[in-house]
Amino acid sequence: MTVVDALEIALVAAVTAAVVAILLAGRNRRRERRHRELLAQLPNTTVVLLGPDLRVRLAFGAGELVEGVPIVGRHVTEILPDSVATANLIDSYRAALAGEERAFEYTSQLSDTTYAARTAPLRDRGEIVGVVAAFEDLGVRRELSQRAAQRQVILDLMNEAYVSTDAAGNVTGWNRAAKEMFGWTAEEAVGRPVAELIVPEEDRDGFSTMVSRTWPGVSGEGRFDIRAERNGRHKDGRVFPLELAVTIAEIDGETVAHGLMHDITDRKRAERELQENVSDLAALAEAVGDLARSNLASEARAAICRAVVKIAGADAAGLMEPDPSGTGLRTTASEGVEIVGDFVSFTATAGAVRAFGNREPYFTADVPSDRTVRQAFYGGLGLVSVYWVPILQSSDALGVMMIGWRLPVAAPSPRVERLVRLLAAEAAVAIERAALLDRLERMAHTDDLTGLVNRRAWDRALERELARARREQEPLAVAMLDLDRFKSYNDRHGHQAGDRVLREAASAWRAVLRESDLLARYGGEEFAVAFPGCDLDRAEDLVDRLRRATPAGQSCSAGLACWDGDETADQLLGRADSALYDAKQAGRDRTVVA
Template sequence: MAGKDDETQTSLEGVIDDVRSVIDHAHEAFIAMDAGGFVIDWNPQAQRTFGWSREEAVGQVLADLIIPPRYRDAHWVGLRHYLDTGEGPLLGKRLELSAIDRSGREFPIELTITRQPSSSAPRFSAFLHDISERRLSERLLRAQHAITSVFAGAQSTREAMSGVLAGLGEAMGWQLGAWWSYEDGAQVLGCWEVWRSDPALAPEFEQVSLGLELAPGVGLPGRVWASGKPAWTADIAADPSLPRSQAAARTGLHASLCAPIFCNHKFRGAIEFFSVQTGAPDRATREIIATIATQMGRFIGLLDERSGLIAKLERLALTDELTDLPNRRAWQQGLERELALARRHGRPLCIAMLDLDHFKRYNDTNGHQAGDGLLREIAQTWRAQLRSSDILARYGGEEFSLLLSSWPIEMAETALERVRAATPQGQTCSAGLAAFDGSESGEELVSRADAALYEAKAGGRDRSVVAKPGVP
């Protein structure tokens, strides 16, 4: 019997050694705790994860080593509840919790807690691992999805930035974000957009930011502009060299990270985020923001191309193809806009309708190509006689329309005669001129100018007639 007992003992010792070897070589941290909350086992991976050696950890209170202070009370309540009732709703389940390492850095872990089989007082063990990289990857995917969705529906970069800051800030766990950019040729950055996770958070800081202009090298956005590289601070409130440090201190903002946005190798601005916690962003977070910033630059480039194409299409839709003047639609839009200003400010406004005399005869004699050439030359010549604020348009065929803002009828008549006198190739034209009476509609004003044009043509052509007030 003694021999068999010795074999059994040897076999058990071998199993124990094997289990110990598995635990010590595991890629996951292994921690065991007794009923009093003290560490009784701690493998090498636990040391690598939390920074405490086995010798330092065993015998210490587990909660003091790895549980964030705000969760320790809940830990003790749960442990006492299990010891009193035997109920452990978290035992055997895969959990995602927060932990801290020796330096105080907080990070997410995944673990499963089990009770070790024992006839004595309860003991608990858990295999666990750091899931920071997985969480960051998930946040990166959420952030990428957020900015993709925003840029897909935006018409301009400025329009997109509000949604981009919100999507990226929420995905990465920041509390405030800002977009800094500049007008072409400007020597300072301005804050164009601010997002806050809570409307009650830091309104003063938002106002200070929106009213601030930063030269290259000044503040985090200015440093990013000057260097072309991300910049960050563990606590903006503690750095008096940063322009908004006092506002940050008053509003509870601390850690900050800023990254440049480049589009086609040109600096377009910077995104900046703030946290209510202190501490420099870790390398993974900085890499994610840099990746997102690069992608944003590409999106901005695509948005610029689309905006340029839309602007070109809009211009084509409002431009006469032959003369390159505004077309009838564009002129009517300009007329309604100027009428609204004239009503609001009580300033004068005149319009003229011009028609080339005997243009059909010119076409029949010289051909349609020559007629087209004459129309182009007339458009160019007449345009040169006018102010940049005046609107000369091709109304249709050989008829043109002219809008003269801020000029009373006498000055408008002088300008109209100057235009008619400049008509090239000996061509003549007739014109009807009407002054806005302060209350009529655009259609009524055009009708009066048209009636005056008809009167000029009926009176022998090559002349202008001023419409009588209130007479269509």
């Protein structure tokens, strides 16, 4: 049986007991507020304190209200409907008053939600003075676990080391590349201070200073807040140089520092070798700086092309990457020539294909006389000499850099070969990093199952729509939709069938809505819709069309509210949610207007 994690329950009980003791004794109010805030932040968990008479004394979390009414001061029999589940729950409360702890799964008859429940006696100076009960939403826990697993798959596919930490500096995330770079497994690393694992002892003071300066500046916009070169330490004690990029962002409601790192030993060695040529170092540093500042994939690709033209003294450059079809290479960025979108098949006789397939550079000094390259294409661009350099990450080819000159070049100089090779290595890191940021950004705002915007993105979008409606003096309607008896459908057909219904409902409803409307998965089987510029009559018609389009023989209930020109987003959504509740109570499969 799935139950709330033991450590979390111990924390809940300990902090709750402290709060009760403070309330009973009338002691330090600041400590009381701190304990309340801690309890309120427990993820997807409701904590309830009951007295010996089974009346609710305190409540924290989503369960503070039932049907819109506070539960504090009410007897449990006044709150919960008559059922076997309710009887078992009350029995666990009475057992707690007798000193017994219980852990079980409990399904609410009011919300069709299944919780991991834990009840325990609440003691003050050794005497049992009540009951503490904690309820964690299992559906939310399962969804968060699935999202975490999907994120880990993406992170483990990276060639850059990924390490995330909480505000205390303890490791919360660790990918395979981090294990290879630092020697620690994820099981060994997670939960331990990051400085102890990867920072040389002599550098820890400076690292702590950097961290303390970073956390107060949380922006939540997913942009890099730190870029630095530092020394890292392997598990075996070996110290090596690395490049570190850190961004502060929220994931599933928790603020986390995300660090991307790669070993720059080869770059540092090459820099030492190139110290005699100051101009080359300056050019390379400028190019690397442009790449480091590129947080979007398109920016990184354009920066690569600009840098290679400058470093090689060339007239043109193009970045070619595998086409999504897997049949050839497509140009994704260029400098000096307009060739974005150009495609060459892997079966074609072409210099780029040869460089990509052999993982080795290929050069032609005279395009017009070389039949192993696309003579008409490059001749049409006015290029005489062309150099194709593969972009490699380990042994994998990520793409090809095309470098072209309009005047004949006998061969790339050793200097150009060396600098372009270094730039190709930096380009591989920049491309992968920018693509990862794009994917993480999409994941942070998209529901994985349905492809709709998630609740976090919905909250931000609704605030923007309210601001626009206020500015332009236009109507705005909001609806809450909930699939009827969805838990019963899951029980009969299984969770996979239930997931399929959610995906099909999202697809069918999107087809009905206008381009300006916003559909979001609000949580579980509940969805939210915003209708900008739509009055109540028109919005009601659209909602009824959505209900008729519900797939798989399912029905849905809806609550609809129109902005009154003054209320907040929470108030507007609350009216729509109350109307949804009324629709459920009135028999389901209907729309109720607030």
